Amino acid sequence: MNKLKRIAPALAVIALLLAAWWFTVIQTHSVIFPTPWQVVTGTLELINDGTLWIHIGASLMRVGIGFGLAVLVAVPLGLWLGWVKGAYITLNPLFQILRPISPIAWIPIAILWFGVGNESPIFLIFISSVFPMVVQTTAGVHTIERRYLRAAENFGVSRYTLFRQVVVPATLPQIIVGMRIGLGVAWLVVVAAEMIALHSGLGYLIIDSRNAGNRYDLVIAGMIIIGLIGLMLDGVMRLLEGLKSVRWRYAH
Template sequence: MLAKRLTQWLSGAVVPAAVLLLWQGVCSMGWVNEHVLPSPTAVVHKWVLYLLPLQTLEESGLPYWRWLLSGELLSDAAGSLYRVVVGFAVGAVLALPLGLLMGSSQRAYRMFNPITQVLRPIPPIAYIPLAILWFGLGNAPAIFLIAIGAFFPVLMNTIAGVRHVDGIYLRAARNLGAGQFTIFTRVILPAAVPYILTGVRIGIGTAFIVVIVAEMIAVNNGLGFRILEAREYFWSDKIIAGMVTIGLLGLAIDSAVNKLNNHLLRWHRGLEN
């Protein structure tokens, strides 16, 4: 098992390693301006400086663990993660019951589907002026935008999951004497879970996209704010370091969600192996 995982990891690392080597080679030979495209080593150096606190441990007078957590990168990452988690939670909590209702009730679907289809194509970025007008600056408008971004992927996948339940299961449950509530909780909801979790995964990815844009506009900390600040001073190495941090955070959260999906869907025939 360990050898198999190691082989999978190595096979997945081949392309990134090749890209890094090519990138480093191009920069080392001077084919590109270092201010336009800094080398990977320069980005790693800036990332380390971005990670560590500005003050030394002696100057800060803080315990080691508090000094380590006072680094700019960790503070920005924590701020971005907080907004992603809260915004996604708000969007998902609103989308899940509405999606279950629209998927299971034709009347509810006819009532809410027109406005859903009108609002769904509008990108969350388009709400930025209204978000600032309604909520001012700070976390509130960012969380509002993230909630919108996460709402529709969860909603649409939940609707699809409920509406695509195999009719054989429903007829079998009715023949066995199951009531409407039992059919919904024991048949429809479990069958829709794979779709719902797919919507959750897409929604989290959308939340990360929206949080960066929101932080460039409405807040004064976070990874998006720091990337915008670096752009103003033409610190391209810090811009790329912030982008890499976003990618690593997204990868970590997506991997955690994927493991949760695999655990919850062990019964699913696509995951039997």
């Protein structure tokens, strides 16, 4: 009951927006812009012929591989940059220059290097999500409170124990924040990347629906599905924030 109360205003806004959309399309007698109902029937069409699952699966697969590789690279790299001052001084400026370059700007190079298959979008996802995660992880190491490092020093533990029981767990909350940002960006980028010369994925679905007969009902269906899946992905990342060993950081 309480939960219903919480989401009621959000649902009301969405309902209002749908109503306004519907009303406007009817009023303007638009032949090309679909009504919400046409979007629903369009979506059902995609579900029934099975193509929707193929597109979702293709997009998720690309994000999974690209983001997974980015995590594998970014977390150790970020820890190293955060811990070793020399590495930070040497490499941080480079990352700060690469980071603001939109992943979209990498598309020509991706095509040049990897062609128009699966590798290009995977590379673009990797590029887009690796930098925020490196930055967050490094910042996480830098913000470990000195009292904890001192305590570790005081107990005279080995470097291995210091890393495993202090540096990594102390940074974990920030790593998870980085992963949330990284996955969000990855999902943005996969759609853009799939608009180029691919034959599957939600980005392809949108572009193809427009090109093949102005099916704007399917364009909007694709957009809404992208939004919903993005929300779900973020929800999964939020579950990580609920782990007992990281909750200390988010409580304050």
